[in-house]
Amino acid sequence: xxxxGKCPTxxxxxxWDKHCFDLKxxxxxxxxxxxxxxxxxxxxxxxxxxxxxxxxYNVQAFCYQDSPRRAHSIAAQGGINAAKNYPxxxxxxxxxxxxxxxxxxxxxxxxxxxxxxQVSNNIIDQCVAQGVPFARDYAGYLDNRSxxxxxxxxxxxxxxLTGQQLLLGAYSALSRQIKAGTVQMYTRREMLDLVVxxxxxxxxxxxxxxxxxxxxxxxxxxxxxxxxYVNVFYxxxxxxxxxxxxxxxAAKKGAFFANPCYTQIHPTCIPQAGEYQSKLTLMSESLRxxxxxxxxxxxxxxxxxxxxxxxxxxxxxLERKYPSYGNLAPRDIASRSAKEACDAGLxxxxxxxxxxxxxxxxxxxxxxxxxxxxYGNLFEMYEKITDENGYKRPMxxxxxxxYCMGGxxxxxNLMSNIPGLFVLGEANFSVHGANRLxxxxxxxxxxxxxxxxxxTIGGYLVTVKPGAVKADHxxxxxxxxxxxASTKKLLSIKGxxxxxxxxxxxxxxxxNDVGMARSKESLTDAIKKIPKIRxxxxxxxxxxxxxxxxxxxxxxxxxxxxxxxxxxxxARDALHREESCGGHFRVEHQLPDGEAMxxxxxxxxxxxxxxxxxxKEPELHKEPLKFETIHLAVRSYK
Amino acid sequence: xxDHKTMTLTLIVWRQKGPSDPGKFxxxxxxxxxxxxxxxxxxxxxxxxxxxxxxxxxxxxxxxREGICGMCxxxxxxxxxGGQDRTTVCQLxxxxxxxxxxxxxxxxxxxxxxxxxxxxxDRAALDTIIQAGGYTSCHTGGVPxxxxxxxxxxxxxxxxxxxxxxxxxACVAGCPNGAAMLFTGAxxxxxxxxxxxxxxxxxxxxxMTTAMTECGFGNCTNHYECQASCPKGINVKFIARMNxxxxxxxxx
Ligand SMILES: Cc1cc2nc3c(=O)[nH]c(=O)nc-3n(C[C@H](O)[C@H](O)[C@H](O)COP(=O)(O)OP(=O)(O)OC[C@H]3O[C@@H](n4cnc5c(N)ncnc54)[C@H](O)[C@@H]3O)c2cc1C
Ligand code: SF4
Ligand code: FES
Numbered sequence: 001x002x003x004x005g006k007c008p009t010x011x012x013x014x015x016w017d018k019h020c021f022d023l024k025x026x027x028x029x030x031x032x033x034x035x036x037x038x039x040x041x042x043x044x045x046x047x048x049x050x051x052x053x054x055x056x057y058n059v060q061a062f063c064y065q066d067s068p069r070r071a072h073s074i075a076a077q078g079g080i081n082a083a084k085n086y087p088x089x090x091x092x093x094x095x096x097x098x099x100x101x102x103x104x105x106x107x108x109x110x111x112x113x114x115x116x117x118q119v120s121n122n123i124i125d126q127c128v129a130q131g132v133p134f135a136r137d138y139a140g141y142l143d144n145r146s147x148x149x150x151x152x153x154x155x156x157x158x159x160x161l162t163g164q165q166l167l168l169g170a171y172s173a174l175s176r177q178i179k180a181g182t183v184q185m186y187t188r189r190e191m192l193d194l195v196v197x198x199x200x201x202x203x204x205x206x207x208x209x210x211x212x213x214x215x216x217x218x219x220x221x222x223x224x225x226x227x228x229y230v231n232v233f234y235x236x237x238x239x240x241x242x243x244x245x246x247x248x249x250a251a252k253k254g255a256f257f258a259n260p261c262y263t264q265i266h267p268t269c270i271p272q273a274g275e276y277q278s279k280l281t282l283m284s285e286s287l288r289x290x291x292x293x294x295x296x297x298x299x300x301x302x303x304x305x306x307x308x309x310x311x312x313x314x315x316x317x318l319e320r321k322y323p324s325y326g327n328l329a330p331r332d333i334a335s336r337s338a339k340e341a342c343d344a345g346l347x348x349x350x351x352x353x354x355x356x357x358x359x360x361x362x363x364x365x366x367x368x369x370x371x372x373x374x375y376g377n378l379f380e381m382y383e384k385i386t387d388e389n390g391y392k393r394p395m396x397x398x399x400x401x402x403y404c405m406g407g408x409x410x411x412x413n414l415m416s417n418i419p420g421l422f423v424l425g426e427a428n429f430s431v432h433g434a435n436r437l438x439x440x441x442x443x444x445x446x447x448x449x450x451x452x453x454x455x456t457i458g459g460y461l462v463t464v465k466p467g468a469v470k471a472d473h474x475x476x477x478x479x480x481x482x483x484x485a486s487t488k489k490l491l492s493i494k495g496x497x498x499x500x501x502x503x504x505x506x507x508x509x510x511x512n513d514v515g516m517a518r519s520k521e522s523l524t525d526a527i528k529k530i531p532k533i534r535x536x537x538x539x540x541x542x543x544x545x546x547x548x549x550x551x552x553x554x555x556x557x558x559x560x561x562x563x564x565x566x567x568x569x570x571a572r573d574a575l576h577r578e579e580s581c582g583g584h585f586r587v588e589h590q591l592p593d594g595e596a597m598x599x600x601x602x603x604x605x606x607x608x609x610x611x612x613x614x615x616k617e618p619e620l621h622k623e624p625l626k627f628e629t630i631h632l633a634v635r636s637y638k
Numbered sequence: 639x640x641d642h643k644t645m646t647l648t649l650i651v652w653r654q655k656g657p658s659d660p661g662k663f664x665x666x667x668x669x670x671x672x673x674x675x676x677x678x679x680x681x682x683x684x685x686x687x688x689x690x691x692x693x694x695x696x697x698x699x700x701x702x703r704e705g706i707c708g709m710c711x712x713x714x715x716x717x718x719x720g721g722q723d724r725t726t727v728c729q730l731x732x733x734x735x736x737x738x739x740x741x742x743x744x745x746x747x748x749x750x751x752x753x754x755x756x757x758x759x760d761r762a763a764l765d766t767i768i769q770a771g772g773y774t775s776c777h778t779g780g781v782p783x784x785x786x787x788x789x790x791x792x793x794x795x796x797x798x799x800x801x802x803x804x805x806x807x808a809c810v811a812g813c814p815n816g817a818a819m820l821f822t823g824a825x826x827x828x829x830x831x832x833x834x835x836x837x838x839x840x841x842x843x844x845x846m847t848t849a850m851t852e853c854g855f856g857n858c859t860n861h862y863e864c865q866a867s868c869p870k871g872i873n874v875k876f877i878a879r880m881n882x883x884x885x886x887x888x889x890x
Pocket of ligand 1: 045071074077078080190191225237238245246426439441442443445
């Protein structure tokens with residue numbers, strides 16, 4: 001099937017405004033008759049639930065934590081982009097769009113990216129009005145910094161806490177609507193199924209994580225804003241509870257999964273200290289502005305203290321391989337080079353999975369105080385975790401999965417191929433193409449939530465009769481039975497291995513074979529290995545307790561079971577995409593200098609997969625990408 | 639870096655099946671723990687062993703594991719989050735303990751935080767306080783340009799100091815009266831300091847303090863255990879600020 005994104009036509013500058021005008025409006029007095037389900041209350045879902053509630057819709061919002069304030073958006077440190085051009089350094093909506101398309105290696109839709117860039121400015125206004133304390137100068141104006149290799153200063157920030165402050169802003173707006181009664185908040189609920197009636201999304205099945213009760217919720221539209229899936233790698237910077245479950249259940253009900261192979265690996269994380277650890281902590285990549293990355297040249301030096309390794313025996317590999325960008329080479333290049341060095345046996349620290357990030361030269365040049373002023377909180381964080389003083393000896397860093405550009409396929413209205421199912425934030429695939437620029441995910445979450453869905457959902461709702469399907473419909477009952485059966489099955493296996501052991505085993509395959517450097521061989525291998533792990537899981541996993549109580553083993557088992565299916569799809573997508581682009585690197589497709597080699601002639605499309613059953617191959621649908629405003633060009637960071 | 643050194647510790651952990659179960663302490667051994675384990679990773683390892691032995695693992699809240707979501711909530715040796723300066727229990731590392739140590743682990747204990755199971759408590763009351771008024775009543779869209787109201791750096795910084803609260807509830811757990819003054823004071827202050835929040839300051843402080851009392855939080859008798867317990871170093875001056883805002887509201 002050739003998919004149609006239903007993007008507006010005509011001049012890009014007018015595309016969103018024209019589209020808004022063309023959308024039919026829901027009569028204000030009818031809005032309260034419509035129920036909208038919002039699964040997820042991070043930046044995207046929180047902002048959306050608050051805005052839709054305020055418009056007068058009846059919203060039921062869900063999250064798995066004990067409060068909407070804890071979604072993983074809270075962990076973003078760096079900042080949020082907007083095309084305000086306050087510093088007058090040449091920024092514009094068009095330039096932000098250009099940077100985003102180029103950063104995504106020409107694998108995103110122009111119209112979506114234009115809209116994102118356009119509303120980016122409204123986001124900053126909105127957050128300031130909510131009381132988000134962005135960094136300011138002494139005169140009181142907003143401060144900006146440049147981020148992720150951009151040539152303009154367009155990143156707004158609040159200390160190293162930008163995600164937290166933005167989320168608390170959305171949470172406060174949401175709290176106001178909860179108080180007003182327009183939003184009903186269901187915390188500690190996990191969505192375990194999407195209910196589709198006659199091809200239309202009509203509700204969800206959730207588990208109450210405290211009582212274990214399986215509940216049905218019906219609505220006129222269902223929105224998923226459930227975040228990212230990189231915990232499929234086991235090691236990641238995501239929170240422990242982040243999963244693909246909501247998205248995957250929807251995919252199994254017919255929603256297409258777009259570009260699952262586009263994942264981003266962040267180069268400056270604190271290395272894993274032991275097998276027991278899955279959560280890695282990220283340090284802002286700004287550290288690479290003043291730190292020099294190196295590994296020992298000789299294997300016999302690896303056990304030595306870094307200070308004992310002579311200058312001539314150190315390999316500053318990024319400076320050597322990419323002389324003009326050096327330590328500031330893009331995320332994917334920096335990450336891949338670190339793994340290559342460690343795979344060659346030159347890694348440092350526990351398990352040989354680390355490279356040095358050395359500030360000695362900068363301290364000599366600028367003084368320790370200057371470095372402390374710039375990065376003090378990061379050095380403190382590093383010391384808290386490793387007990388090492390980064391001023392006195394080089395830090396150790398290692399790449400870790402961080403973000404997914406892939407997600408459920410949506411059209412320009414953020415609606416999936418299932419009518420009535422909308423997808424927001426990191427959970428959809430829409431704007432980042434094959435790679436995401438720093439400080440652009442927060443922007444996307446809030447854009448989708450505050451400024452896109454409140455308009456586009458109306459265009460769908462006017463076409464449906466409110467309350468047409470109730471939670472006592474047979475499809476809801478069937479869904480509850482399916483969920484109960486799967487719980488029962490998990491509890492009855494009583495095998496010999498824990499859920500975590502399976503997650504770790506899957507993660508190893510994903511990281512080694514489907515990670516930063518993918519090949520036909522490694523991917524084919526992964527596609528053979530994953531079903532075997534899955535089969536063993538369903539025969540040998542040990543999950544104790546019952547379904548009728550707070551049971552964290554059971555929660556994890558469900559999430560890992562979904563990763564075991566989804567991981568295979570990710571590998572298949574990576575295998576089919578015979579090119580390197582953005583976060584997807586196929587070793588067969590590289591230029592002699594190791595740069596990614598895109599194949600625009602054959603792969604300038606969105607790859608959206610239809611689930612056909614675990615024992616059948618998924619079917620690929622394509623949405624061709626057209627570039628009319630921004631011309632296709634090859635990226636070069638040399 | 640010493641990877642080989644491992645410790646064995648004795649854990650004395652509060653186990654409670656549900657809200658109506660009286661609960662009791664149970665003793666466990668944590669084996670093969672290195673100084674690099676975080677406190678929660680240490681508990682993960684103990685739980686893995688228990689699962690394999692067919693025992694019920696210890697249930698505890700956690701999510702981000704980097705000190706920002708506010709989900710983790712354990713009293714370690716009598717101190718919320720373990721008592722290390724500006725550190726949540728998920729950031730606490732085992733190098734702070736010695737081989738052979740005995741560690742007591744309990745949930746937050748406060749009237750307003752009923753225990754759900756083991757170390758998991760119900761903190762919905764903190765959300766209720768925010769719902770009572772912890773916001774500015776701005777609409778989505780229709781707000782002025784972000785630079786139209788100037789906020790000089792020192793003011794923005796002071797508001798950020800208050801806004802750093804992660805809503806964990808350690809201040810309540812640490813307070814002998816189970817008061818939520820630091821949590822509430824931080825939000826009231828953040829919004830009272832910023833020009834955007836001033837218009838509603840009087841109504842907000844009244845509504846939020848009323849909600850605080852109704853939720854069953856205790857009164858403040860100036861013990862300042864809250865600040866000592868707070869992993870984000872939220873300053874008690876924000877309690878004083880809230881009290882001033884409250885008085886102002888009475889005379890307004
Ligand atoms: C460490 C870190 C640092 C980052 N730094 C930056 C940065 O500086 N700038 C930037 O732009 N981006 C950054 N990002 C990326 C950005 O933070 C995220 O992409 C973004 O916040 C995602 O928002 P979201 O609303 O889509 O999802 P989330 O905030 O993850 O919210 C997901 C929501 O869905 C709920 N949920 C999930 N599954 C279920 C289910 N099955 N049932 C019920 N509820 C469910 C959760 O409870 C939660 O409420 C960073 C990411 C990480 C991990
Ligand atoms: S004031 Fe401190 S201790 Fe209290 S909830 Fe906020 S962060 Fe936690
Ligand atoms: S788990 Fe998030 S603060 Fe500890």
